Amino acid sequence: EVQLVQSGAEVKKAGESLKISCKGSGYSFTTYWIGWVRQMPGKGLEWMGIIYPGDSDTRYSPSFQGQVTISADKSISTAYLQWSSLKASDTAMYYCARSYGGNPFDYWGQGTLVTVSS
Amino acid sequence: QSALTQPASVSGSPGQSITISCTGTSSDVGGYNYVSWYQQHPDKAPKLMIYEVSNRPSGVPDRFSGSKSGNTASLTISGLQAEDEADYYCSSYSYTTSGTLVVFGGGTKLTVL
Numbered sequence: 001e002v003q004l005v006q007s008g009a010e011v012k013k014a015g016e017s018l019k020i021s022c023k024g025s026g027y028s029f030t031t032y033w034i035g036w037v038r039q040m041p042g043k044g045l046e047w048m049g050i051i052y053p054g055d056s057d058t059r060y061s062p063s064f065q066g067q068v069t070i071s072a073d074k075s076i077s078t079a080y081l082q083w084s085s086l087k088a089s090d091t092a093m094y095y096c097a098r099s100y101g102g103n104p105f106d107y108w109g110q111g112t113l114v115t116v117s118s
Numbered sequence: 119q120s121a122l123t124q125p126a127s128v129s130g131s132p133g134q135s136i137t138i139s140c141t142g143t144s145s146d147v148g149g150y151n152y153v154s155w156y157q158q159h160p161d162k163a164p165k166l167m168i169y170e171v172s173n174r175p176s177g178v179p180d181r182f183s184g185s186k187s188g189n190t191a192s193l194t195i196s197g198l199q200a201e202d203e204a205d206y207y208c209s210s211y212s213y214t215t216s217g218t219l220v221v222f223g224g225g226t227k228l229t230v231l
Contacts, residue, residue, distance in 0.1 A: 044205075044207060045207050059216075061219055062214070095163055095164070103154060104170075104209065106169075108163040108164055109163065
């Protein structure tokens with residue numbers, strides 16, 4: 001069974017760093033892209049970027065380029081999304097999701113809620 | 119890279135059919151046959167309902183269908199059921215100066231009356 005299991009909810013202060021994770025199982029982790037999607041409270045889905053764990057090829061939405069870093073450790077089938085300096089506006093639910101060719105996302109993680117206080 | 123345009127809300131009665139539109143440009147919806155549709159119930163992760171314009175993943179009822187004409191894609195749900203009440207999002211590849219990325223629509227809230 002394909003599963004993407006994300007790390008737990010985080011409560012941080014503005015200016016702090018954060019790295020959240022997404023562990024894949026039940027499939028060949030290195031042959032599917034893993035993407036990250038933001039959903040701010042009460043808002044829609046936003047595509048942040050995507051990584052191919054097989055060779056770490058990474059693409060970012062222009063809206064998120066330079067604001068976050070996407071990485072993966074294929075030895076433990078885990079993808080990451082990290083911030084070096086959080087802002088209150090980063091408060092959102094973050095989903096990871098799997099894709100064979102980049103689009104569509106066929107399996108999704110349960111989401112990680114990130115709350116940043118100012 | 120602008121979001122694809124969807125109506126904010128649609129509604130229908132049980133048993134009826136509804137259609138949700140998703141309008142983009144020739145750089146996204148019109149340029150690729152990679153339009154997808156997702157269903158999201160409150161406090162749940164999105165679920166893939168349609169991929170590559172009109173294909174249904176295993177387990178998705180055939181009441182859900184997709185199509186595309188020019189720069190506009192559509193999701194049609196026939197025989198509406200109460201459990202179809204949810205938010206629906208379209209997505210597409212998008213050709214940008216930063217390469218080929220993915221863009222979502224703004225989402226449509228479906229209310230089953």
